[in-house]
Amino acid sequence: xxxxxxxxxxxxxxxxxxxxxxxxxxxxxxxxxxxxxxxxxxxxxxxxxxxxxxxxxxxxxxxxxxxxxxxxxxxxxxxxxxxxxxxxxxxxxxxxxxxxxxxxxxxxxxxxxxxxxxxxxxxxxxxxxxxxxxxxxxxxxxxxxxxxxxxxxxxxxxxxxxxxxxxxxxxxxxxxxxxxxxxxxxxxxxxxxxxxxxxxxxxxxxxxxxxxxxxxxxxxxxxxxxxxxxxxxxxxxxxxxxxxxxxxxxxxxxxxxx
Numbered sequence: 563x564x565x566x567x568x569x570x571x572x573x574x575x576x577x578x579x580x581x582x583x584x585x586x587x588x589x590x591x592x593x594x595x596x597x598x599x600x601x602x603x604x605x606x607x608x609x610x611x612x613x614x615x616x617x618x619x620x621x622x623x624x625x626x627x628x629x630x631x632x633x634x635x636x637x638x639x640x641x642x643x644x645x646x647x648x649x650x651x652x653x654x655x656x657x658x659x660x661x662x663x664x665x666x667x668x669x670x671x672x673x674x675x676x677x678x679x680x681x682x683x684x685x686x687x688x689x690x691x692x693x694x695x696x697x698x699x700x701x702x703x704x705x706x707x708x709x710x711x712x713x714x715x716x717x718x719x720x721x722x723x724x725x726x727x728x729x730x731x732x733x734x735x736x737x738x739x740x741x742x743x744x745x746x747x748x749x750x751x752x753x754x755x756x757x758x759x760x761x762x763x764x765x766x767x768x769x770x771x772x773x774x775x776x777x778x779x780x781x782x783x784x785x786x787x788x789x790x791x792x793x794x795x796x797x798x799x800x801x802x803x804x805x806x807x808x809x810x811x812x813x814x815x816x817x818x819x820x
Contacts, residue, residue, distance in 0.1 A: 572773050577638060578640075579732050579757065583730075589619040596620070598805060608673055609630070609633075610624070610673065611674070612677065613676070614635075615642075615658070616636060617648065618634055618648055620678065621656050622649065622652065668701050670701070671702065671703045673706045674706060674709065675698050675701065675706065676708070682711070683712050683778055691785075699793065707818055709817065710817055711817070712785060712814070713777075713813065714779065714813060714814070715749055717813035722743060725753065727740070735759070740754065742754075750778060750779070754775075755775070756771075782810075789819065799815055799817055799818075802816075
């Protein structure tokens with residue numbers, strides 16, 4: 563049988579294997595870190611909105627703390643499909659919705675809005691980042707906080723050493739390959755995922771889907787310059803997963819704005 567190869571939008575075919583691809587990410591610790599930030603900057607928070615929630619793992623981990631009412635959104639209907647399925651399995655009360663964070667359309671306001679795992683790096687210019695901040699402002703309570711992270715050029719230079727040429731077979735149903743590269747001049751980090759759908763009887767490849775993910779990589783100075791063009795104030799810029807100030811060698815920076 564002739565196999566087919568199809569190019570798909572980001573986070574469509576990848577949705578079904580995303581949790582396996584990210585199996586080494588400690589989401590529970592990430593959720594605990596977000597909880598620390600909330601306790602530090604908005605200790606009375608109850609209503610929380612996650613943007614770019616993916617398959618919902620962090621939202622579900624936060625829900626286990628039994629402190630928050632959580633709404634979680636993602637632009638990918640396929641990722642939300644997986645998130646809802648996981649939510650049903652644990653009797654979650656999280657409200658999962660398909661929604662583009664550049665067009666937030668929700669009827670309620672929130673004490674905290676957050677987006678993590680370098681989702682912001684999918685925005686490739688300052689105008690898009692400013693629009694994101696303006697959209698968040700519409701649903702953020704007057705004293706609420708906006709928390710997000712982004713990765714730096716230093717992180718991309720290090721990451722390609724272990725991300726490039728990554729491959730794995732999953733449940734004898736899928737095989738994926740990742741090519742990862744970083745254009746230092748234009749500061750574009752590209753991940754190409756090639757996902758093979760396997761015949762469960764003989765392991766042959768029935769079809770191949772490709773997704774190409776381009777992320778713009780920012781420095782802390784660039785991000786601070788963009789934020790100054792919004793009506794948000796920077797409360798803190800944290801280094802990695804610490805409650806310590808970010809610095810020029812930070813790989814991931816978490817911004818806390820109000």
